[in-house]
Amino acid sequence: MRVVSVIDSDATRHEVWGATEGAPHVDRTVDRTVATADAALMDPESGAPPLDGLPRQRTTSLAVPPSAGPAPSPASAPSSSVGAVPSPASAPASSAGPVPVLPSVARSAPRRLPRPWLLLPSPLGTPFTLAYALVLVATSLVAEYADPSFVHVLHQASSTDVAHLMRDPLLVLVASALWVAGGVTSPYALGFLLVLTALERRTGGRRTAGVFLLGHVLATLATEVPVGFAVLVGHLPGSSLHRLDYGISFGVAACVGALAGLLTPWPRCTVLVVFGGSLVADLVEFADPMTDWGHLMALSIGIGMWPVVRRWQRARTSSRPAAAAAASGC
Numbered sequence: 001m002r003v004v005s006v007i008d009s010d011a012t013r014h015e016v017w018g019a020t021e022g023a024p025h026v027d028r029t030v031d032r033t034v035a036t037a038d039a040a041l042m043d044p045e046s047g048a049p050p051l052d053g054l055p056r057q058r059t060t061s062l063a064v065p066p067s068a069g070p071a072p073s074p075a076s077a078p079s080s081s082v083g084a085v086p087s088p089a090s091a092p093a094s095s096a097g098p099v100p101v102l103p104s105v106a107r108s109a110p111r112r113l114p115r116p117w118l119l120l121p122s123p124l125g126t127p128f129t130l131a132y133a134l135v136l137v138a139t140s141l142v143a144e145y146a147d148p149s150f151v152h153v154l155h156q157a158s159s160t161d162v163a164h165l166m167r168d169p170l171l172v173l174v175a176s177a178l179w180v181a182g183g184v185t186s187p188y189a190l191g192f193l194l195v196l197t198a199l200e201r202r203t204g205g206r207r208t209a210g211v212f213l214l215g216h217v218l219a220t221l222a223t224e225v226p227v228g229f230a231v232l233v234g235h236l237p238g239s240s241l242h243r244l245d246y247g248i249s250f251g252v253a254a255c256v257g258a259l260a261g262l263l264t265p266w267p268r269c270t271v272l273v274v275f276g277g278s279l280v281a282d283l284v285e286f287a288d289p290m291t292d293w294g295h296l297m298a299l300s301i302g303i304g305m306w307p308v309v310r311r312w313q314r315a316r317t318s319s320r321p322a323a324a325a326a327a328s329g330c
Contacts, residue, residue: 118197119193119194119197119198120193120197121193121196121197125200125201126197126200127205128208128209129193132196133193135178136184140180140183140184140189144183155246157172158176159172159245159246160173160224160246161224161241161243161245162227162228162231162241162242163241165221173216173217175246176216176220176245177212177248177251179246180192180247180248181249188247188248191252192248192252196208196252199262199309202259202262202316203312203316204316207309208255211251211254211258211302212254213251214305215254215255215257215301215302216298218297218298219250219253220245222293223245223291223294227240228241243290245291249291249294250294253275253296253298256271257272257298257299257304258306259309260272261310262313279292279295279296280296
């Protein structure tokens with residue numbers, strides 16, 4: 001900012017304020033009393049004007065700081081100044097400079113702590129898995145502490161062999177899924193809790209039951225129907241029609257395959273490689289080839305349901321905000 005003072009012939013001084021060369025100037029006229037006061041401040045010996053930067057005692061209130069702009073004269077003032085907005089071109093530049101803007105500190109979302117109890121079934125989150133697990137615990141206790149001959153009769157009546165499938169297919173298909181081969185300490189019992197809990201939390205109880213039953217029924221029929229045809233053509237003895245076949249392993253294998261489709265790539269590959277590799281290893285041992293083939297078929301059934309279970313998961317995820325809004329009364 002620079003100031004140019006001009007004193008005309010009638011001892012009236014004009015001060016011209018401007019920000020830069022070429023910018024519009026504001027002419028301020030100070031009356032004669034200011035010029036007289038400045039003359040009184042002259043050095044009596046040398047007659048030189050006072051030095052720049054020394055404070056001056058002004059007797060007039062017409063001086064306005066440069067940052068505030070010129071005082072509007074009555075002649076040039078608009079008739080109605082209410083709501084008038086000064087244009088950017090006529091507004092004087094502020095001598096204080098731009099106000100520094102402090103960078104905003106982004107607040108990161110609080111990190112969610114791991115909740116391991118979600119791996120197990122709960123009454124509200126996974127009611128189907130919890131109820132089914134209680135039934136399996138009860139039948140396992142019966143198989144553990146009841147009379148062995150009585151337990152054998154129950155297992156034989158619940159077996160999905162060819163003879164029972166031809167006589168009471170629906171009854172034995174449901175009854176065979178009420179037992180855990182090997183009891184609650186078997187690997188499939190632990191897999192049941194973890195896999196069905198995770199799948200039910202992502203798709204819902206009825207859909208999880210559908211995946212389990214689909215794998216259980218289709219894998220059972222895929223292994224028992226060939227046995228019936230082999231006995232019919234004479235490749236297997238007649239005793240193969242009454243083999244014991246019960247348990248939850250086919251349904252659990254189907255749920256493992258379906259759950260893998262809802263995981264991210266690395267966990268998905270890990271689950272398929274570990275679980276599928278164990279099934280192939282059992283098949284190579286050739287201890288129970290029909291059951292081992294059934295496990296691989298059930299896993300393939302679950303993998304084939306990836307498009308369906310992914311659609312179920314998207315539908316369940318999109319319905320949660322609406323359900324929360326309805327519960328809150330919005």
